[in-house]
Amino acid sequence: MQKSKLSRTFILCLFAALVMLAQTGCGRKSETSVARISIQNQGSDTMVNLAQAWAERYTEIDSTVSIEISGGGSGTGIAALINGTVDIANSSRKLEESEKAKAQQNTGEEPQEYMVGYDAMAIFVHKNNPLEEITLEQLADIYGESARSTKWSQLGVKNAACASDEIIRVSRQNNSGTYHYFREAVLGKGHDFKLGSVDMNGSKDVVELVSKTPCAIGYSGMGYATDEVKMLRVAKKKGEPAYAPSVETALNHTYPISRPLYMYTSGEPSAHVKKYLDWIHSDAGQQIVLENGYVPLPKDGSLSGGTPAKE
Amino acid sequence: MLNKRRLGTLAEPIIEGFIRFCGFSAILFVAGIFFFVFREGADFLFTKLNVKEFLTSAEWYPDSPGNKRYGVLALMAGTASVTVLAMAIAVPFGLGAAIFISEFCGQRLKETFKIVIELLAAIPSVVWGFIGLTVMNPLIIKLFNAPIGLNVLNGGVILALMSVPIIVSIGEDSLKAVPDSYREAALALGATRWQIVYRVLLPAAKNGLLAAALLGVGRGVGETIAVLMATGHAVQIPHSLLDPVRTLTATIAAELGEAPVHSDHYQVLFIIGILLFTITFVVNLTADLVVKGIKGK
Numbered sequence: 001m002q003k004s005k006l007s008r009t010f011i012l013c014l015f016a017a018l019v020m021l022a023q024t025g026c027g028r029k030s031e032t033s034v035a036r037i038s039i040q041n042q043g044s045d046t047m048v049n050l051a052q053a054w055a056e057r058y059t060e061i062d063s064t065v066s067i068e069i070s071g072g073g074s075g076t077g078i079a080a081l082i083n084g085t086v087d088i089a090n091s092s093r094k095l096e097e098s099e100k101a102k103a104q105q106n107t108g109e110e111p112q113e114y115m116v117g118y119d120a121m122a123i124f125v126h127k128n129n130p131l132e133e134i135t136l137e138q139l140a141d142i143y144g145e146s147a148r149s150t151k152w153s154q155l156g157v158k159n160a161a162c163a164s165d166e167i168i169r170v171s172r173q174n175n176s177g178t179y180h181y182f183r184e185a186v187l188g189k190g191h192d193f194k195l196g197s198v199d200m201n202g203s204k205d206v207v208e209l210v211s212k213t214p215c216a217i218g219y220s221g222m223g224y225a226t227d228e229v230k231m232l233r234v235a236k237k238k239g240e241p242a243y244a245p246s247v248e249t250a251l252n253h254t255y256p257i258s259r260p261l262y263m264y265t266s267g268e269p270s271a272h273v274k275k276y277l278d279w280i281h282s283d284a285g286q287q288i289v290l291e292n293g294y295v296p297l298p299k300d301g302s303l304s305g306g307t308p309a310k311e
Numbered sequence: 312m313l314n315k316r317r318l319g320t321l322a323e324p325i326i327e328g329f330i331r332f333c334g335f336s337a338i339l340f341v342a343g344i345f346f347f348v349f350r351e352g353a354d355f356l357f358t359k360l361n362v363k364e365f366l367t368s369a370e371w372y373p374d375s376p377g378n379k380r381y382g383v384l385a386l387m388a389g390t391a392s393v394t395v396l397a398m399a400i401a402v403p404f405g406l407g408a409a410i411f412i413s414e415f416c417g418q419r420l421k422e423t424f425k426i427v428i429e430l431l432a433a434i435p436s437v438v439w440g441f442i443g444l445t446v447m448n449p450l451i452i453k454l455f456n457a458p459i460g461l462n463v464l465n466g467g468v469i470l471a472l473m474s475v476p477i478i479v480s481i482g483e484d485s486l487k488a489v490p491d492s493y494r495e496a497a498l499a500l501g502a503t504r505w506q507i508v509y510r511v512l513l514p515a516a517k518n519g520l521l522a523a524a525l526l527g528v529g530r531g532v533g534e535t536i537a538v539l540m541a542t543g544h545a546v547q548i549p550h551s552l553l554d555p556v557r558t559l560t561a562t563i564a565a566e567l568g569e570a571p572v573h574s575d576h577y578q579v580l581f582i583i584g585i586l587l588f589t590i591t592f593v594v595n596l597t598a599d600l601v602v603k604g605i606k607g608k
Contacts, residue, residue, distance in 0.1 A: 075569040082571070102571070166458040173544070174374045175569030183376070190377045195370065195385070196547035198461060198555050201539075201565070212449050215458035 036066040037272050043077015043090035044177050045202045046119055046221040047261055050292045051090055057288055058279055065272050071202065074177030081264055082106050087273050089264045092119060092177030092221075109267025116280050118295035120222040120245035120258040121181065123232040124207055126214045128161040133233035133242035136186055136256055142217065143169055143182070145192040152215070161214035170206050170218030171197035178203065181259050182219050222246075223293030250295040258295065345588060352581030359575070360582065371546045373566065373576040381579045383586070388548045389463075389556035393538055394531035396467030396552065397474060402524050404471070405478025409523070410508055412479065413486040425480075432476035436537040443469045443541025457553040461543030464552040469541045470534055474527035481526060485519020486512055518602045525598040529591055535560040559583050 041051055048071035055067035077089035078099055084107040095103075095111060103111045123139065125131055134155070141149045150167055152159040159165065171193060172179040183193060198216075200206045206220040211228035222245045225231055235242035236256045249255035263280070265273060279285050286296035356362075360381070368382025412424050447468065448460030455464075489512050497507045513520070535558075543555025544565065563580050570577040 073569060079569065079571060162458060163456045164458045168459045173565045173569075175566070192372055192375045192378070195372075196545050196555075198459065198543040198545045199557075199565070200544070209444075209448075209461070213452065213459050 037064060039065055039067045039088065039273055039276060040086045041067055041088045041090065042070045042072065042080050042086045044074040044092040044261070045071045046074075046092040046176075046178050046223075047090040048203075049223060050117070050261075050289065050294055053288050053292050054280055054285060057284075058276060061279070062275070065276065067276070073173070073175035074180070075175035078264070081111060081266060084266060087265065087269070088277075091262045091264060092259065093180045094260075094262065095264060103266065107266050111264045111266060112268065114263045114265070114277050114281075115260045115297065116263050116277075117261045117286070117289040117297055118250050118258050119261055120250040120255050120295060121178065121185075121219055122222040122225060122245045123234060124210045124218045124220060124225070124229045125232060126161060126210060126216060127228055127230050128214055129157070129159050129230060131155060131157045131159070131232060133235060135235045135238050135240075135242070137237060139186045139234075140188065140191075142167055143171070143193055143197065144187045145194050147194045159214065164215065166215055168213055168216040169194075169197035170209055170213075170216050171199050172203075172206065172219075173199045173201055176203075178220065182257075185257050185259070221294070222250075225293065247290065247295045251298055261294070348581055348584045348588060352578050352585055355575060355578035356582050356585070360579070365579075365582070369546075369548055371562075373570075373579060379575065381575075383559065383562075383583060385546050385548050386557055386559045386562055386583070387586075389542065390532060390558040390560070392463045392549050392556060393466040393470060393542060393558060394528060396463060397470035397531045398524070398528055400468065400471035401474040401478055401527055405475045405523065405527065406482050406520060408475070408479045409482030409486060409520075410512075413483045414504070414508055414512065425483075428476045428479050431472070432480070434473075436473065436534060437540075439469050439473055440537040440540030443537065447541065451553075455553060459543060459553075459555060461541060462553050462555045463542065463549050466538045466542035466556070466558075467552075469537050470531050473534065473537065474530050477530060478523045478527045481523035482516075482520050485516040485523065488519065489515045521598065521602060525594060528594055532587065532591055532594070533560060535564045539564055559587055 041055065048069060051069045055069055059066060074091040074093055077086065077091055078095065080086040081089035082099065082103045089111075095113065100111055103109075123134060129152075131152070138149065138155060141147050149155060151165045152162060152167055153165055155167075171182075174180075183191065187193065198209065200209060200218075203220045203224050206218040207224045207226060207229055210216045210218040211226060222231070231245055233242035233244045234256055241254075243249045243255045245255050245258070250258035263277065265277075268274075269277060281297070289296040365381055365383060366387075367384055368380065369385040369388075370380040370382040371385060372378065372380040408424075408428075412421055416424065443465050444461070447465045451457050451460035451462070451465055457464075493511050493515060494507055497511045502510065538558050539561035542558060542561070544557045544561060545555035546557050547554065549556045563583055566576070567580050570580060
């Protein structure tokens, strides 16, 4: 009994294997002309939605490639670039010199940088929070290592939805380019975060948590905004005008925390990767940047580097 | 017929050898894993790491631009607080459920319970984490007026729910293993049902019940993704059940992907691995010694 059951399973398996083989055989015959070249694209979590949108649209136009996107954070993408396991690494921060050297040493090719758009880093609070604007100094005094602001009342608001009045700092894990950018642009070079912030894994998670937590404040890409959260207007200093994050304010640098988004390739890109990057820089590609809530590159081609980091 | 018998005599030592290998492989794997984890972290552990600071400082700044500090006290406090809370909930609940299923409920109900509890054990940990993040978080904010619902309480409850099935099934097995003659003898002496449980079954099944609780602790210390999602992932020593914390395991999971291979940060994460290994080793060893001690009596 046992034996016959076993052999039946075996025959079934064999049959399944044969069917699968036959299918791939047929597939090969009919699809030789359109065997897709795969482009591996990994990195920044801020850019993952954008990269996905680009890939979907591009593969509609060019059926010879398939583009595989994964997130994980800029650090993850850069690590993959250094190890030579991706074609394009997405990063929401500039490659550091040490990383560049490491990539060159590991792969023998110098990483090539392509600026593909801008992102305005938005400061999110719960939609019932009465706070409307904030300065970079106040942010540093909430998030920084020597921060003193721990209560909403210290910012001059009565956050009624938050009974304990405590500011819950929502931050990102340290493989995030957004985390690095925030540290540099808001806390200042060489400064650290204050421990005890709630560190989330992704850009979307930050917004999600803030939307459910009346006491929370968080930072993430402008493209991740929802109706459940409020984006604060941000001013450089006390007394200076505060600006809401938008395409215009990011491009004319009045919004103080916007940054360029990059794609990196290892050495000169191959023909199909180059074609893809050119398409991203085209009007069609930049239109998708806008559609996804990011800021497209300026039309005149002046590629300035976003808001310079605070010294 | 003769051929078959010869095959049998040949197969016997092969099968015996294979089974022997299976047995010894456990030792092989443990030694191998310990060796690997230790090798990755050893260089940093013996040369640069200040062990005292590592264990007593709460400053975890592995990627600070200026001043890198590796202190895991807050992470250990996170693991300890979540595990202790989880056990405080799961051990009474789990053992209570085990006693009920084994002694007090009817055959049909028993089967249903066992199936449901097995289902509970089969829920993947990431789903538990998801529940912590999306269901428990707003609930805790509402019920306790907490500033944030991702905290020790959330992680502890999620972990307790995850440990209960283990404690129930092992606890129930060990109660079932108590010979029926014990129960009959107690009944003959006129003991009530509760007296049987309290005076006869619990002492008789002590080892098994202890093992059940300790396996629960092991699960608590080792669980990663669910607590990563439910505890809030904040490096601080908790002062109340409503403070977010970060555990040792969650730190490894969140940071290993990004740490460049063989960098200081990478090696420190492996040293945390050694630390976790040591903790579970000590827990298991204590369990063994306690069980032996009980037997000795």
